Amino acid sequence: MERLQRWVRNVFGGWFHLRRCFPADLLDAMAQAISEGERRHLGEVRFAVESRLAPGAVWSGLTARQRAHQVFAQLGVWDTEHNTGVLIYVLLAERRIEIVADRGLAARVDPEEWSGICSRMREEFSAGRWREGSLAGIAQVHTLAEAHFPSDGRTNSDELPDRPVLL
Template identity: 60%
Template sequence: MRRLHRWLANLLGSPFALRCRFPRAVLEELTAAIAAGERDHLGEVRLVLEPRLPPFAVLTGLDARTRAQALFARLGVWDTEHNTGVLIYVLLAERRIEIVADRAIARAVAQQAWDAIAARMGEAFAAHRWREGCLDGIAAVHALLARHFPAAGHDNPDELPDRPVLL
C-alpha cells in the first residue's frame, strides 16, 4: 500500500509545483542564506529541490534517502577540503526531506539532529510555508556546522555553488 501511495504521489506530482513554490525571488533568498551562513563555518551546504521521482524508479525501490545519497555523490558534496559538505534534499511529491552529511560532520553530529531539522522543515511544508521551511532548515544546518566546524582563524573558501539545484 505504501509503495502504491508513493507511486501515485510521484506520478501525479507536477514539475510546475517547483516553480510555484520556489519562484526566482525565493531562490535568490535561499542562495543568499546559504552563502551568508557558510561564512561562519567550514562546511558547504547544497540544497536540492526535486518535484518528483520517475514513477518507474519508485516501483523499482528508489526512495528519497537513496536519491539524496546519489545526488550527494553526483554533485560532489563529499569533495570538500574538510569533508564537511551537507546536502539538504527536498522531494516535493512525497514531502520528504533528507539531510546527508559528509564524513567529518557525521562523526560530530548525530543523525537525530539532522532528522529533527528535516522534521521541522516538513512541518512548515505541511502548512504550505515552503520558503520559511527552507530558510529555517538552512539556518539550523548552519548553526550545527558553526558549532562543530567554526571558520574562525581558518582559510574558508567557497568550495561548492550556493544556488539551490532544481531538478
C-alpha cells in the same frame, strides 16, 4: 501497496508546483543565506529540490533517502577539503526531506539533530510556508556546522555553488 502509493504520488502528485513553491526570489534568498552562513564555518551547504522521481525508479524501490545519496554524489557535496558538505534534499511529490552529511559532520552530529531540522522544515512546508521552512533549515544546518567546524578566521573557500538546484 506502499510501492503503488509512492508510484501514484510521483506520477500524479503535486510535483508540478515546483516553481510555485520555490520561485526565483526564494532561490535568491536561499543562496544568500547559504553564502552568508558559510562564512561562519568550514562547511559547505547545498540545497536540492526534486519535483518527483521517475516512475520506474519508484517501482524498482528507490527511496527518497537513496535518491538523496545519489544527488549528494552527483552534486559533489562529498568533495570538500574538510569533508563537511551537507545536502538538504526535498522531494516534493512525496513530501520528503532528507539531510545527507559528509563524514566530517556525520561523525560529530547526532542523527536526531538532522531529523529535527527535517521535522521543522516539514511543519513549515505543510503550512505552505516554503520560504520560512527553507531558510530555517539552512540556518539550523549552519548552526550545527559552526558548532563543530567554526571558521578559523580565514575566508571559507566556498568550494561548492550556493544556489539551490531544482532537479
